[in-house]
Amino acid sequence: MSTSSRKIEHLLIVLGKDVEYREKTTLLECVEILHDPLTDADFSVDDESFSRTDFLGFTISMPFMIGAMTGGHPDTKIVNELLAKAAEEFRIPIATGSVKAALRSMGGDPSVADSYIVVKEVAQSVPRISNLGLEDLIIMNEKGKLEDALTEAVDLIDAHAIQIHINPLQEIVQKGYVKQRGLEKTLKKIYERSEESGVPVIIKEVGSGFSPASLNKLVGLGFKRVDVEGAGGTSRAKVEEYRGGYAGPYAERGIPTAASIIYAVRAGMNVIAGGGIRNGLDVVKSLILGAHLAAAALRVLRALFPKRTLEPDYENLRDFLTKMAHEIRMGIFLSGARNVNELRLRQNYVIKPPLIYYLQRT
Numbered sequence: 001m002s003t004s005s006r007k008i009e010h011l012l013i014v015l016g017k018d019v020e021y022r023e024k025t026t027l028l029e030c031v032e033i034l035h036d037p038l039t040d041a042d043f044s045v046d047d048e049s050f051s052r053t054d055f056l057g058f059t060i061s062m063p064f065m066i067g068a069m070t071g072g073h074p075d076t077k078i079v080n081e082l083l084a085k086a087a088e089e090f091r092i093p094i095a096t097g098s099v100k101a102a103l104r105s106m107g108g109d110p111s112v113a114d115s116y117i118v119v120k121e122v123a124q125s126v127p128r129i130s131n132l133g134l135e136d137l138i139i140m141n142e143k144g145k146l147e148d149a150l151t152e153a154v155d156l157i158d159a160h161a162i163q164i165h166i167n168p169l170q171e172i173v174q175k176g177y178v179k180q181r182g183l184e185k186t187l188k189k190i191y192e193r194s195e196e197s198g199v200p201v202i203i204k205e206v207g208s209g210f211s212p213a214s215l216n217k218l219v220g221l222g223f224k225r226v227d228v229e230g231a232g233g234t235s236r237a238k239v240e241e242y243r244g245g246y247a248g249p250y251a252e253r254g255i256p257t258a259a260s261i262i263y264a265v266r267a268g269m270n271v272i273a274g275g276g277i278r279n280g281l282d283v284v285k286s287l288i289l290g291a292h293l294a295a296a297a298l299r300v301l302r303a304l305f306p307k308r309t310l311e312p313d314y315e316n317l318r319d320f321l322t323k324m325a326h327e328i329r330m331g332i333f334l335s336g337a338r339n340v341n342e343l344r345l346r347q348n349y350v351i352k353p354p355l356i357y358y359l360q361r362t
């Protein structure tokens with residue numbers, strides 16, 4: 001099956017099937033923010049000053065972004081167009097799905113480039129993030145074409161950053177193998193290229209999170225930004241099982257999102273929290289643990305397609321994002337803070353088991 005038709009199949013599976021972790025959770029429920037009713041401020045759910053923050057040199061309305069999902073098939077253009085419309089309307093960042101399918105240097109089909117370019121055309125005044133997979137870049141590095149791929153991926157949507165996703169579990173469930181030999185050499189080059197070009201790189205998982213050891217490796221290679229995408233939300237292994245792959249006992253493999261956020265913050269990284277982010281309280285909890293912002297993929301997609309078919313409902317997505325903004329502002333105010341920075345500084349929370357057990361691991 002071509003990469004292009006796989007994109008549509010992925011959308012249909014995540015809309016129609018049970019693809020989330022069932023036994024494992026994000027463990028954000030183990031973070032309890034201590035209620036503080038004495039905030040010295042007037043509050044209204046529409047007051048953006050409670051949620052406004054900075055990201056990649058932009059001021060955004062809330063610390064929330066639309067996670068990497070799609071592009072690469074003609075039918076995905078409308079999906080990216082509506083997601084980009086929402087990003088622009090709410091002034092929040094947006095990531096595309098892997099752009100490999102459209103890149104000449106990676107053997108892609110430039111005729112599907114439109115499905116990504118629409119993000120640049122519609123989301124003109126917010127941070128745009130391109131996306132490629134590490135395994136593909138290892139292969140490109142062997143061919144001496146790594147720089148071409150990175151440049152093309154950024155240029156495609158005039159991206160302000162690029163995410164490099166690392167997804168060995170998904171790859172082995174999908175294909176039975178993954179090629180990661182030469183990983184450090186490739187990551188080193190990706191980092192050097194980012195330093196030269198000034199386009200930040202965000203290393204990203206896709207739903208299994210990062211351990212302290214993997215984060216220390218990334219820090220050692222120079223990387224400063226990570227999108228943790230831990231366990232508790234969409235399981236990419238389950239998605240691939242619906243496509244005939246075998247995950248067996250590994251379908252729920254992964255480090256819960258809350259633990260992965262804490263590990264990444266401890267490693268000194270600038271952190272995007274992701275994997276199972278469902279509402280504004282999850283975002284506020286991620287921030288109080290030290291994340292810079294949070295991202296959601298599945299919840300955003302299901303808000304755009306509430307009937308679970310490919311019939312979009314933009315108003316429903318707008319309602320979801322309006323509620324998200326309100327919930328984030330309520331959470332910040334009720335924690336005794338007047339803005340995102342004050343929330344982070346206050347650190348007024350407790351951590352309950354079993355999340356606490358993960359913290360003993362360094």
Ligand SMILES: Cc1cc2nc3c(=O)[nH]c(=O)nc-3n(C[C@H](O)[C@H](O)[C@H](O)COP(=O)(O)O)c2cc1C
Pocket residue numbers: 010011014067068069070096097098131163165204205206207229232233234274275276277295296297298299301
């Ligand atoms: C339909 C779909 C397609 C995805 N495609 C990509 C992709 O191309 N690149 C990537 O880095 N992550 C991709 N992801 C993973 C998400 O960005 C995210 O890391 C993961 O789904 C966990 O977040 P969630 O629980 O909010 O869905 C995809 C997720 C979904 C649901």
